[in-house]
Amino acid sequence: GDSVTQMEGPVTLSEEAFLTINCTYTATGYPSLFWYVQYPGEGLQLLLKATKADDKGSNKGFEATYRKETTSFHLEKGSVQVSDSAVYFCALIIRSNDYKLSFGAGTTVTVRA
Amino acid sequence: AAGVIQSPRHLIKEKRETATLKCYPIPRHDTVYWYQQGPGQDPQFLISFYEKMQSDKGSIPDRFSAQQFSDYHSELNMSSLELGDSALYFCASSARLAGDYEQYFGPGTRLTVT
Numbered sequence: 488g489d490s491v492t493q494m495e496g497p498v499t500l501s502e503e504a505f506l507t508i509n510c511t512y513t514a515t516g517y518p519s520l521f522w523y524v525q526y527p528g529e530g531l532q533l534l535l536k537a538t539k540a541d542d543k544g545s546n547k548g549f550e551a552t553y554r555k556e557t558t559s560f561h562l563e564k565g566s567v568q569v570s571d572s573a574v575y576f577c578a579l580i581i582r583s584n585d586y587k588l589s590f591g592a593g594t595t596v597t598v599r600a
Numbered sequence: 601a602a603g604v605i606q607s608p609r610h611l612i613k614e615k616r617e618t619a620t621l622k623c624y625p626i627p628r629h630d631t632v633y634w635y636q637q638g639p640g641q642d643p644q645f646l647i648s649f650y651e652k653m654q655s656d657k658g659s660i661p662d663r664f665s666a667q668q669f670s671d672y673h674s675e676l677n678m679s680s681l682e683l684g685d686s687a688l689y690f691c692a693s694s695a696r697l698a699g700d701y702e703q704y705f706g707p708g709t710r711l712t713v714t
Contacts, residue, residue, distance in 0.1 A: 519701065530707040531643070531690060576642060585656035586694070586701045587633060590642040 489514045493577045493591030500567055500598050508562040508594045510551075510577035518579035520544075520553055520560040521588070525574045534562075534575070567598045602626055604706035606691050612712045613681050621676040621709045625693030631655070632674040633703060634666060637688040649674055650696055681713045 494509040512518060522534040522544070535544030540555035549564045560577060577591040605624040613619050625632050631650045635643040645658035649668035660666075663681075668674045678685060688710050692703035 523705075531692075531705040533702065533704075536702065580701060580703075582701075585648060586631075586696065586703075587645045587648055587656055587658065588635070588643070588692075588703060589645070593642050 489516075489518065489579060489581055489589050491577050491579055491589055491591035494594055495592065497595040497597060500596070502568060502598055502600055503566045504598075506562070506564045506567045506571070506596065508575055508577070508596070510560045510562065510591060512558050512560065512577075512579050514558075514579060514581055516581045516583045518581045520551070521578045521580070522549070522551055522560070522562050523576040523578060523590075525576065525593075527573070531576070567596075569598045569600050572596060572598045604691055604693050604704055606689075606706035606709050608709060609707065610710050610712075612714065614714055615681055615683060617681050617713075619678045619681060619711060621678070621689055621691075621711070623674045623676070623691030623693075623706060625672055625674070625691075626695075626704055628698075629693035629695045629704070630672065631694045631696040632668055632672070633692045633694075634660075634674070634676050635690040635692065637690065637708075639687070641687075643690060646676070678711075683713050686711060686713045 519538040521536045523531045524534045535546040537544040537553035543552045574593045578588045580586045633648045634646040637643040646660040648655040652668045666676045688708045692705045
């Protein structure tokens with residue numbers, strides 16, 4: 488079935504450090520890929536998305552590129568801030584699977600001042 | 601901009617009681633999804649509705665039922681509650697007919713079963 492494998496955490500970084508969270512997927516069709524962020528005690532917010540191969544999603548300094556050849560959608564940010572501390576979920580949807588979201592396990596990121 | 605509304609935001613129930621969670625999608629969105637997120641877990645798909653008809657079903661217990669009403673709001677009914685039902689329940693909506701498959705999430709309902 489369709490699934491997402493995400494780098495497990497927790498990840499602890501210092502402010503201004505470089506962040507990478509690896510995400511790979513398995514899908515029978517052509518998925519759209521997403522990164523969601525969940526701040527402590529809050530709901531899910533869409534961070535960025537990419538709908539086809541080689542698309543790059545970006546938002547708030549975060550970037551991820553849809554790599555079909557490696558079935559990956561790694562999240563990166565060049566200089567993290569304390570406010571980026573959250574849980575990050577990689578997810579996909581597939582048209583043939585009724586567009587429901589399949590999430591990775593989530594990666595907890597803590598940024599220290 | 602209007603967002604997805606969920607009510608109540610917090611709910612405390614005892615074992616074997618029933619609970620009803622409500623979801624009001626973004627105006628003109630025709631599709632509603634329900635997800636369950638256990639403590640420290642990723643969200644798991646429960647059920648979805650498109651144009652008031654059940655569209656897909658995931659790992660939803662038989663004790664749970666849901667529907668989408670004529671005004672597109674949706675309700676998740678949970679009976680014979682168990683301790684393991686304690687979780688954050690998210691509703692998301694999308695405008696599938698318009699070709700927008702991005703799901704917009706509500707703030708969630710935190711259900712605690714004691």
